[in-house]
Each structure stands twice: as structure tokens, then as C-alpha cells.
Amino acid sequence: FYVKTHIKRLASLGEYKGDLGALTIDVSFDKKKKKITVSDKGIGMTADEIKKYINQIAFSGASEFVEKYKDKADEQQIIGHFGLGFYSAFMVAKKVEIQSLSREEGAEPAHWICDGETEFEIKKGNKKERGTDIILHIAEDSEEFLEENRLQGILDKYSKFLPIPIRFGQKEEQVEDGEDKEGKKKYKTVKVDNIINNTDPLWTKSPNDLKDEDYLAFYKELYPFAEDPLFWIHLNVDYPFNLTGILYFPKLKKNFEFQKNKIQLYSRQVFITDEVKDIVPDFLQLLHGVIDSPDIPLNVSRSYLQSDSNVKKINGYITKKVADKLGELYKKDRKSYESKWSDIGVFVKYGLISEDKFEEKAKEFVLVKSIVGTYYLSLIHI
Numbered sequence: 001f002y003v004k005t006h007i008k009r010l011a012s013l014g015e016y017k018g019d020l021g022a023l024t025i026d027v028s029f030d031k032k033k034k035k036i037t038v039s040d041k042g043i044g045m046t047a048d049e050i051k052k053y054i055n056q057i058a059f060s061g062a063s064e065f066v067e068k069y070k071d072k073a074d075e076q077q078i079i080g081h082f083g084l085g086f087y088s089a090f091m092v093a094k095k096v097e098i099q100s101l102s103r104e105e106g107a108e109p110a111h112w113i114c115d116g117e118t119e120f121e122i123k124k125g126n127k128k129e130r131g132t133d134i135i136l137h138i139a140e141d142s143e144e145f146l147e148e149n150r151l152q153g154i155l156d157k158y159s160k161f162l163p164i165p166i167r168f169g170q171k172e173e174q175v176e177d178g179e180d181k182e183g184k185k186k187y188k189t190v191k192v193d194n195i196i197n198n199t200d201p202l203w204t205k206s207p208n209d210l211k212d213e214d215y216l217a218f219y220k221e222l223y224p225f226a227e228d229p230l231f232w233i234h235l236n237v238d239y240p241f242n243l244t245g246i247l248y249f250p251k252l253k254k255n256f257e258f259q260k261n262k263i264q265l266y267s268r269q270v271f272i273t274d275e276v277k278d279i280v281p282d283f284l285q286l287l288h289g290v291i292d293s294p295d296i297p298l299n300v301s302r303s304y305l306q307s308d309s310n311v312k313k314i315n316g317y318i319t320k321k322v323a324d325k326l327g328e329l330y331k332k333d334r335k336s337y338e339s340k341w342s343d344i345g346v347f348v349k350y351g352l353i354s355e356d357k358f359e360e361k362a363k364e365f366v367l368v369k370s371i372v373g374t375y376y377l378s379l380i381h382i
Contacts, residue, residue, distance in 0.1 A: 024165045024195075027155065031146045034138045036093075041131035044102040047110040047122050054086060054098065054112065055120060089134070090116035092142035097135040101127040152196070161201045161269045161290075168194045201269065203244045203290055207234040219248055222264075223288060227251045230340050233325050235291065237317065241310045245291035247318070252286070252343045266292040278311055281319050283350035283358070316357060322347075323361035330365035338375045341367050 026039040045053065089096050098112040111125035127133065144150055152168060159166050170191045177188040202210065202218040215232050229248035237243050247263070263280055265272045269292065279296065280287070295310045326348065330337045348366055351358040366378040 024167050027151070027166060027168045029146055029148070029151060034143065034146060036136040036138060036145065036151070037133055038136075039131065039133045041129065044107070044127075044130050044132055045098075045100040045110065046102045046104065046107055047112075049102065050098060050100065050110055050112045050122060087116075089136055092138055092145055093136040094139040095137040097137070098132060099125045099127045099135070100132040101125070101130050103130050155196045158271050159197050160271065161199070161266065162197050163199050163269045165195050165199055166197050168196050170194055199269075201290070203234070203246050203292055204269070207236060210234075215246065215248075218246065219288070222290070223262075226288070229288065230343055231325070231329065232289070233321050235318070235321060241293065241295040241313055241317075243291065243293045243295070243314055243317065245289060245293075247284075247287045247289040247291075247322070249344060249347070250286070250288050252346060262286070262288045264290045265296070266290060267294050267296065268292070272296075279314055279318075281315055281351070281355055281358070283347055283354050284318065284322060286347065319351075319355055319358050320361075322351075323358055326365050327361060337365070338367065341369070341375065 023041055027036070028039075029036045093116075095113065095115045099109065100112075101107060101109040109125035109127040110122060112120060112122045114120040138146055145154075148169075155166065155168055171194040172189050173192050174187045175190050177186045180186050198221070202214060215234075216228055219226070219229055219232075227250070229250050232246055232248045235243055235245040235247065250262075262274070263276045263285075264274050265276050265279065276285070276291065279291065293310075293314065296314065326344065329340075345367065348362055352362050352366065353359075363378075367375045368378045369375055
């Protein structure tokens with residue numbers, strides 16, 4: 001999915017002079033032929049490059065690409081774009097084919113075929129345009145992935161905010177079609193490209209350019225069936241670590257259940273996990289939203305996060321931002337703050353007993369409720 005970013009990078013560096021053209025990635029499937037195809041118009045590969053980057057698993061293509069261009073740009077944009085992930089295709093496919101045509105002038109198209117064993121076949125391909133097609137021949141025990149809804153669900157979860165448009169066939173939409181005799185608007189059904197991802201998500205924008213309606217609309221995009229949140233915090237820092245994101249304080253039902261895994265972690269808009277333990281303090285695990293950081297270390301499988309200095313700094317930064325926001329809300333409009341206390345009090349009280357840094361600030365906005373319903377600043381402040 002990610003070699004598309006390389007062609008743009010090479011063009012910006014003057015390494016590729018051709019026409020970039022449309023850089024949309026296409027995902028399609030053929031249920032009868034039991035195939036899933038992913039097609040791009042990226043840098044493509046020669047036969048030698050396929051052998052090097054696909055067959056020599058132990059060789060890190062990302063490292064070589066970074067080394068070559070490390071003095072010309074931000075090499076972190078490349079990490080993760082090559083690697084072992086390709087071979088996960090054999091978890092669902094009995095055979096995988098690659099049809100590719102390199103960006104290099106005069107390159108010959110290459111066709112790679114492998115059934116997951118150590119043997120493979122590579123020969124001249126038939127691709128006419130720059131880019132790569134990856135064809136998965138789905139195994140009998142994985143035919144569920146040939147269902148449109150199943151594929152749509154996977155794409156929605158893992159590719160929802162990728163920076164390159166991803167097209168999954170077409171969908172029907174209602175558009176205006178003039179008026180009837182009574183002057184009422186008429187509509188007709190048309191087919192349009194089914195672009196499954198938002199390439200410009202809200203957290204990548206400046207908070208100064210956004211309104212409350214923007215934040216609420218994005219919340220609905222993340223959680224279509226949830227009530228509007230109480231408030232939100234826009235994270236945006238580039239030193240001493242890179243971190244962007246939006247955290248929402250949700251309304252908690254009186255008989256609420258502790259639902260974790262609502263915060264999604266991304267790295268440059270690539271979904272990593274919804275397990276954010278260690279990154280987000282435990283008392284804030286009930287928050288909703290997204291966090292995006294290229295500075296959080298990941299293991300090769302991306303299945304868990306490793307604790308290091310950046311993670312600890314990010315954890316501390318989020319704690320501080322939440323405390324500052326709560327303090328601001330308390331001072332700015334105490335009545336509104338009191339009306340939200342039944343929801344936010346859960347977070348604040350938990351934070352008091354679990355996070356020393358939060359406790360220091362929370363003393364200024366911890367409330368207690370009298371038997372007659374009046375709120376007072378807690379004696380812990382004294």
C-alpha cells in the first residue's frame with residue numbers, strides 16, 4: 001500500500017521526471033475466480049528489485065532507502081514501507097502474484113509467482129503502466145475475505161485515514177435531478193467511486209482553523225452511534241517529540257461499563273493499534289479519539305508498544321494537557337463544569353489516586369457534592 005509515497009518522494013527530489021498521474025490505490029475482488037487484487041501506480045519494481053525486496057526477507061529495504069536519501073529529507077516517512085508484512089498475504093492466500101513495471105526508463109515488466117514456499121517463479125510480465133498489482137489467490141479456508149462487506153470492514157478499520165486515496169469499487173449516491181411539475185426537487189441514483197478513506201483527517205489541521213462543528217463532525221466519523229462528547233483536547237507538539245491527535249471526553253451513562261480500546265493509535269495516518277496502554281495514562285483509558293506519533297517505538301509486528309523515554313514523555317504531556325484543560329474549564333465557567341462533573345468526576349478521582357503529576361494540578365478543580373446538591377471545591381485543595 002505504501003510504495004505510492006515513494007514515487008511522490010522521488011519526484012520531489014528530482015529522481016523521477018515522468019508524469020505522476022492519479023495516485024489512487026485500487027482494491028478489487030473476484031469471487032468466482034477467488035482473487036483479491038491491490039493495484040497502485042507507484043514506483044514499481046524490476047525483476048531484480050522483486051528478488052531483493054520480496055524474496056530476501058532478512059534484508060531491510062527500508063534501511064537502504066533511508067540510507068540513500070537520509071540527507072535529503074525526513075527518512076522517518078519511509079520506515080515501515082518495506083518489510084515482513086508482505087508475507088502475511090499467505091495467511092489467507094494459497095498463491096500470490098506480483099505484476100510490476102518499474103519507474104525506470106526502458107524497464108521490462110516483471111511477473112512474480114509464489115505459493116508461500118521457498119521456491120518462486122519470476123518471468124517477464126504484461127503490465128503496461130508504471131506501478132504494481134498484487135494478486136491474492138484466496139485459500140478455501142479464507143473465502144470469507146471474498147465477501148464485499150468483510151473487505152469493506154477491514155479497509156474501514158485499517159485504512160480509514162491513510163494519506164493516499166483508496167478506491168474499493170463504486171457505490172450508489174442520490175444526486176439532484178431537476179424539479180418535478182410541482183417545483184419539488186427530484187433525485188436520481190448515480191454510481192461514484194467508493195473512496196474509503198479520509199486523506200486529510202482533522203488532527204492534521206491547525207486548531208486555529210477549526211470550529212466546534214468540525215470537532216463534533218469528526219467525532220461522529222469516528223463513533224457514528226455515540227452521543228456528542230462533553231469537550232475535547234487537540235494535541236499538537238513537535239518538540240521534544242512529534243505528537244498530534246484529538247482526545248474526546250465522552251458522556252458516561254449512569255450504569256456505564258468500562259469500555260477501553262476507544263483511542264486509536266496512528267503513525268503518520270497509518271493505523272497501528274487501539275491498545276494505547278503506557279501511552280495514555282490508565283485513568284484516561286476511557287477517553288475517545290486518536291493519537292498520531294512517528295516517535296512511538298513499535299516492534300516488527302506492531303502488535304504492542306515498547307516503553308521508552310518518548311512514550312513516558314508523551315504520557316506526561318497528555319496528563320498535563322488534560323489537567324490544564326480541566327482547570328481552564330473550571331475557571332472559565334464553573335456552572336458548566338459542575339454540570340459535567342457526574343461524567344468527568346470519574347476521570348478526575350481516578351487520576352488523583354493513580355497519577356502524582358495529575359494530583360498536583362487536580363487539587364484546583366476537584367469537586368464534592370453536598371446532600372442538597374451543591375458543589376464545593378474539595379478540602380483536598382486546602
